[in-house]
Each structure stands twice: as C-alpha cells, then as structure tokens.
Amino acid sequence: MARRKYIAGNWKMHKTTGEAVALAKELVDSLKGCPHKLMIAPPFTALAAVAPVVKGTNILLGAQNMASVEQGAHTGEVSVLMLKDLGVQSVILGHSERRILYGETDELINKKVILALTQGMEVVLCVGETLEEREKGKAEEVVTRQVSECLKEVSERDLPKITIAYEPVWAIGTGKNATPQDADALHSVIRKVLDTLYRAGIGETVTIQYGGSVKPENAKDLLTMPNIDGALVGGASLKKETFVPIAWFDR
Ligand code: 13P
Numbered sequence: 001m002a003r004r005k006y007i008a009g010n011w012k013m014h015k016t017t018g019e020a021v022a023l024a025k026e027l028v029d030s031l032k033g034c035p036h037k038l039m040i041a042p043p044f045t046a047l048a049a050v051a052p053v054v055k056g057t058n059i060l061l062g063a064q065n066m067a068s069v070e071q072g073a074h075t076g077e078v079s080v081l082m083l084k085d086l087g088v089q090s091v092i093l094g095h096s097e098r099r100i101l102y103g104e105t106d107e108l109i110n111k112k113v114i115l116a117l118t119q120g121m122e123v124v125l126c127v128g129e130t131l132e133e134r135e136k137g138k139a140e141e142v143v144t145r146q147v148s149e150c151l152k153e154v155s156e157r158d159l160p161k162i163t164i165a166y167e168p169v170w171a172i173g174t175g176k177n178a179t180p181q182d183a184d185a186l187h188s189v190i191r192k193v194l195d196t197l198y199r200a201g202i203g204e205t206v207t208i209q210y211g212g213s214v215k216p217e218n219a220k221d222l223l224t225m226p227n228i229d230g231a232l233v234g235g236a237s238l239k240k241e242t243f244v245p246i247a248w249f250d251r
Contacts (some may be wrong), residue, residue, distance in 0.1 A: 171212025
C-alpha cells in the first residue's frame with residue numbers, strides 16, 4: 001500500500017495565542033480538501049485556543065514535547081494527560097533542539113515515546129545528525145543509534161502510530177536543505193534499520209518525513225522522492241503563504 005504523504009508544521013517557540021488562532025483559522029480554510037495528512041504543533045500556551053479551531057477538520061493538533069512521566073512533582077513540565085485533555089492527537093519527540101539545547105538523551109526520549117503510545121497518542125520521532133557527525137562520515141551510524149534506542153520496547157503493533165522525522169541538524173533553520181537524493185538515501189537507511197529491529201519489509205510501511213529548511217521552492221523535489229513521505233516544517237510553517245503551498249506541493 002502506498003504510504004500517505006504527511007505534512008506537519010512545528011511552530012516552535014513562536015506565536016501568542018491570538019496569532020496562533022489566526023493562523024490556524026487561515027490554514028483550516030486554505031487546506032480544505034488537501035489529500036495529505038496534516039498536523040500543526042503550536043506552542044503549549046496556544047493549544048487550548050487552537051484546539052476548537054482545528055477540531056473536526058483535516059488538520060491534526062500536535063504538541064512539541066511532553067514530560068517523560070505521567071504526573072507528579074515536575075515543575076515546569078507538561079503531562080501527556082493534560083495534552084490529551086486538550087484534544088492533542090500527536091506529539092513531536094526527540095527534536096534536535098530538545099536534544100542539543102535541553103540535553104535530552106535517547107533514553108529519555110524512549111521513555112516519552114513509550115508513555116505517549118501507552119496513552120494512545122501518535123508520535124513524530126525526530127532523528128538526525130549534526131554537521132560534525134556528517135563530516136566525520138557518521139550520519140548513518142548516528143541515525144541508526146537514535147532510531148534503535150528511541151524505539152526500544154516499542155512493539156510492532158504500535159509502529160503505525162509512529163512517524164519518523166529525519167532532520168539533519170545542519171539543515172534546520174539554516175536555509176540549507178539536504179539534497180533530495182541525500183535525504184532519500186538516509187530515509188532508505190532508516191527503513192533498513194526498522195527491518196532489522198522488527199522484521200523484513202516493515203520499514204516500507206513506516207511514514208518518514210524530512211525536516212530542515214523545507215520551503216515552497218524545494219517541497220516538490222523533496223516530497224516526490226520515493227522514500228520521503230512528508231515534511232516536518234519549521235520556519236515556513238509560521239505563515240499561510242509558505243505553509244499552504246508546501247502542503248499542496250502536488251496541486
Ligand atoms: P526549519 O524548517 O525552520 O529548518 O525547521 C525544521 C524543523 O526543525 C522542524 O521541526
């Protein structure tokens with residue numbers, strides 16, 4: 001079965017509640033009838049206000065992170081139960097900004113993945129090498145380790161709830177995207193890792209997005225590669241004028 005394209009917007013630490021609601025409304029209007037799977041991940045503070053705007057539309061509501069435990073004395077953290085309560089359907093985990101700026105390890109991300117799945121949440125699991133790792137020829141090794149460690153104890157039954165986002169760190173927010181060929185090759189490596197972790201052929205069933213300077217100008221070239229099933233969009237997801245053409249890349 002052909003995998004469905006999946007375009008998601010990671011709004012990162014942008015937008016007040018009012019700005020978020022306004023953008024969500026524009027997207028709901030402009031993306032009506034879009035055949036691809038769609039998700040937006042506003043900041044935590046805007047989730048409650050954006051939830052009713054996207055409810056019942058073709059746009060899923062995502063969060064950008066969550067705590068690794070369900071509840072308790074964890075000042076400043078946000079629980080999966082709170083996200084579910086707001087109607088959040090998907091959570092981005094293991095983003096390189098969480099790994100690099102906030103010290104998140106594969107082990108911690110794995111705990112979050114398991115908890116999200118236990119609570120019935122979909123996961124977008126981010127992996128990707130740094131520039132230094134790529135220059136040392138270690139991109140495949142790093143991504144293999146991240147996928148293997150972050151999916152530890154995740155059963156094959158839960159795999160349909162996982163999307164993997166390959167986001168080379170050197171391409172994030174830099175304007176420098178990976179070439180469609182380089183990204184496709186890494187996506188293919190990820191499918192092989194999944195075959196090894198689970199069973200032959202399973203890798204072909206998993207949705208793998210590319211992330212890193214995706215914009216209207218390069219979306220089609222990336223999204224029509226055989227192993228690239230979608231995009232996790234940062235900067236270009238903050239404006240209707242740039243996100244809508246990416247989501248409609250094949251119109
Ligand atoms: P940019 O699209 O701004 O490069 O960000 C990509 C990203 O990190 C999405 O999660």
